[in-house]
Amino acid sequence: MTILVTGGAGFIGGNFVLDWLGGCDEPVVNLDKLTYAGNLLTLQSLAGDARHQFVRGDIADSALLHQLLQQYRPRAVLNFAAESHVDRSIHGPDAFIATNIVGSFRLLEAVRDYWQQLPAAEQAAFRLLQVSTDEVYGSLAPGDAGFSEQHRYQPNSPYAASKAAADHLVRAWHHTYGLPVLTTHCSNNYGPYQFPEKLIPLVLHNALAGQPLPIYGDGQQVRDWLYVADHCAALRTVLAHGQPGEHYNIGGNAELSNLQLVHTLCALLDELRPGAAPYATLIRHVADRPGHDRRYAIDAGKLQRELGWQPAESFASGIRKTVQWYLDNAEWVHSVSSRSYRSWTQRQYGAS
Template sequence: MKILVTGGAGFIGSAVCRHVIGETPHSLVNLDKLTYAANLSSLDAIAGDPRYRFARLDICDRDKVHALMVEEQVDAVMHLAAESHVDRSIDGPGAFIQTNVVGTYELLEAARRYWSELPADRKHAFRFHHVSTDEVYGALPLDGGIFTEETPYAPSSPYSASKAASDHLAMAWWHTYGLPVVLSNCSNNYGPYHFPEKLIPLMILNALEDRKLPVYGTGANVRDWLYVEDHARALFTVLTRGQPGSSYNIGGNAERSNLDVVHAICDLLDARYPRANGSSRRDLVTFVADRPGHDMRYAIDAEKVARELGWRPVETFESGLRKTVDWYLDNEAWWAPIRGGRYSGERLGLRA
């Protein structure tokens, strides 16, 4: 099978690419526009593999995307290209509408044209996997509730609204045109190669450098955390075993408040690299004004994907966080150039 992955130089996309090339016999074409959060060095481990190809391309360029599909004779599309940072969507929603809504529409149309021209056997086997987020469901109260595949959409931010729109487009192309779409909605990802404007890598690097650890509000907001390599395995499972027209929630079964996450990072770093003055890095926590429309809690019910497709997370939050902290400690060459530019210190926004 040859898979076209959009956004394969991003955080989750690069994990998918590494999984496909490293753990399966399949081939892969990575289509990425290379915007600010993309990083081709995240793919160094597979860049020389003959089953891997990179194509710098914008998903909004329908004709060129279709031509690439024809040239490569792809058997499936995994659509991960997206603007994903909530704070950025509040400051500049236009880019999110363009990439997440218009881009998904153009990609769907390119895929529909390509799929319609395939011979019957390949047409039947073709899949378009649209990768989305649990944020489309809105917020849950702290004292209960969980997102299932039947939870009504109620997005709160420009980011989540743009992803909700793209989800509806993808499923409409299944219902209207028969394009074999599968949809997945995931909880918060973390792990290696995570761009350091997001909560966990930002806190790791700030704490390592004895910088302030800015936490929104009181830090009480709760998220379900999913190790990115677990997610990559889940996405491949949904692509190859999911039923067209179906959606699958993917979560880590690891709800934690933002403050608990930050404290856990501080404790891990304190154990590995004690501060010179002997105090805990928890002292660096600084509460800052909350962001507009900040959802209080997300929680994923991932039983459908476990029951129907046999996927469950391998990592606990504790084991995944240890691996993540160790990766950042061992890979300064990856993150130092990013930190040395505009993405350093507490000026960064938080994705939480």
């Protein structure tokens, strides 16, 4: 028994691989292109572990996909591989179309070909899990109920549109070909090993360096925050017990505005690594990004009712663990803070 994980050197995929092998001995074949956001240091604890087979490659490489599926004969495929940063999708959508849409299509076709050749019992047990996002649903008004699985797709960024397109392909391959698929939609993840272009590690990285803490617009954009280990537990639950063709929303029950979040991070840093002045003095408001969604919120009631999952971490406990991890793992942070990343943040947020 083996699973194939795509994008398993990225933030969520890497955490999932570590979580999976920390809880069972079923081997993982880990396919990752190692773009700027992929980092093998995330997986260094698995060096020499026979249960983990890393393969550098692209999900758009059909020949490689066919080779891996035939060689390792996985019972499940989990697709984490994606370009995922909204700001980058605004400046350069091409990579998002190539990976999130074309790559997903080629993965689906390779998996369909493999699945159709399996014996009947293995066909019935096989699953393809598409890891998607709440951003495909669009934006909510302040008083609206959280996104349910029935909420219509209304993507507002090139990133969200590319993920929505991939989800539609997954749905079509289920309904047309019978491929047993599962789709999950998570809210904003946070935790260890997150690339520091995302808000939480960006704020921690800049604060510890005494650099400005950029907040888009008025900072009142609201997100639901999900600790990545809780997300991994939810994915394991969906893979084991989800019904093919179904969608499952995964949320952390923790809605905060971006400004509230940054002040929370500053307060934790003031406590755990005090500086010469309160870190909140570094906060700077910068021009808002185009088409910035105002609010996301997840209704994860279906997952709780039908499969019995709920988050183990409160936001208070999860964010404290996260800040402490970044303080304790400066080497990992330094390794991903390359010159190209610094150039990106300078271009994105400016000097203010």
